[in-house]
Amino acid sequence: MAPPIRILGLDPGLRKTGWGVVVSEGSKLSFVACGCVESDGTLSLGERLRQLHEGISRVIATWTPDEVAVEETFVNRDPQSALKLGQARGIAVVVPALAGLDVAEYAANLVKKTVVGVGHADKKQVQMMIRVLLPKAETKSADAADALAVAICHAQHRGMRTLVAQMRVSA
Template identity: 70%
Template structure:
């Protein structure tokens, strides 16, 4: 089996976390993590540009094989939700432009995968990251969340050949007359 390098992304307009793990079967290894910060005084377009450029640099520096992005939830502030959605768009399109398969995971699934419960607290996730990736150097809560997304993808991903076989089977079942 060949190791798969996975980029996890925790989308955010102010702070976009990223984390990279390598999965070799059931063995996980820490590669790198960090946060892309934007200046809240800049225009939205400049902040999105910064996210795009910096995330592309992370991909170029670490050459992940696949990417995973945490799904966001709608909050009470429609304007904030819209801005977060735009940052999330960057988190989805930059890896796709680099040719990576991009998966999405709900926050509750990430928490359940890492801690065992879908309503885990941040400190519980951090504690489990120290167990799962003892050599990790987590630099921020956003980077920790991104590593958790990457680990979730390592546990729930479909290998490309299996995904292609499932897609062919679904397409074949839709083509058959009832």
């Protein structure tokens, strides 16, 4: 059997970036921790991004993940909001990369389909399935639950990603 892999899932947001850590050992998943990194909305964009950078760095230092998975940005109708979310997402991708960790990215619909079985599930359905799949998880926010869903999605899909990467190397 493959060794246990500690996975950090990130659900990026400028106000709150959810994070969740699980251990994947074969087909078994175990809850480790979850929470949110928050930025102060009264500060400048640069200061808020710095807060996210420092917070995600602390999560990585504390929970020492082996791999990281980040939810891809859902683009909404407001271009300003989409740009700010994109910048927060950039922080969520670059901080683990700077720590030398592999970063996988997953579309929100794939995360929901993997965890709930429906690509357009709502947040309550995701939270319910997190309680089923990780009974010891105590998610205090929807952002933390979403981050755990991203980690679960990665645990389910990482084997295929590894196989595809190996095929590319040998080709």
